[in-house]
Amino acid sequence: MVDNAIEISKIDPTQNPTLAAQIDSILDEHRGKPGSLMVILNEVQAKVGFVSEQIQSYIGAALRIPVSKVHGVISFYSFFTTRPRGKHTIKFCMGTACYVGGAAQLIDKAKQLVGIDLGKTTEDGNVTLEECRCVGACSQAPVVVIDETIHGRVKPSKMAQLIRSIERQDAAEG
Numbered sequence: 141m142v143d144n145a146i147e148i149s150k151i152d153p154t155q156n157p158t159l160a161a162q163i164d165s166i167l168d169e170h171r172g173k174p175g176s177l178m179v180i181l182n183e184v185q186a187k188v189g190f191v192s193e194q195i196q197s198y199i200g201a202a203l204r205i206p207v208s209k210v211h212g213v214i215s216f217y218s219f220f221t222t223r224p225r226g227k228h229t230i231k232f233c234m235g236t237a238c239y240v241g242g243a244a245q246l247i248d249k250a251k252q253l254v255g256i257d258l259g260k261t262t263e264d265g266n267v268t269l270e271e272c273r274c275v276g277a278c279s280q281a282p283v284v285v286i287d288e289t290i291h292g293r294v295k296p297s298k299m300a301q302l303i304r305s306i307e308r309q310d311a312a313e314g
């Protein structure tokens with residue numbers, strides 16, 4: 141489903157020449173190679189930041205494969221996002237140490253506080269919740285990464301405070 145809050149030109153390469161050019165260069169580089177679909181989708185996610193339904197159709201058409209195949213990959217791997225990220229991203233490390241250390245409880249708490257699921261962005265475009273792989277701070281597990289800042293040994297009871305710190309930062313920026 142396309143969120144009406146997002147301008148279609150931002151997520152549809154057929155209406156956005158810059159976006160199309162970014163995707164075309166990735167397609168040109170990898171088209172025809174074994175396992176190319178996964179590589180292409182990964183690179184699009186890294187470069188563009190998301191793989192919208194319109195981008196999935198565009199890639200399917202370019203590779204001459206059914207869009208359902210592209211969609212299948214996107215929905216299987218949770219690190220793909222189908223819409224632009226919010227202004228702030230809260231990432232939960234799902235590496236072993238963090239997982240064992242209680243990442244799932246942190247995610248539950250954040251979902252409850254922000255009111256969205258993992259992989260989604262709030263309606264106002266302010267916050268995105270995501271999971272991520274080990275960020276190399278295992279001794280501080282469980283770890284939450286807010287924008288570029290790593291917060292270690294986070295407890296569910298601290299999530300509200302962390303989320304408020306984002307709001308305070310926004311208020312300070314005006």
Ligand code: FES
Pocket residue numbers: 233234235236237238239273274275276277278279281283
């Ligand atoms: S497992 Fe989370 S930082 Fe390594």
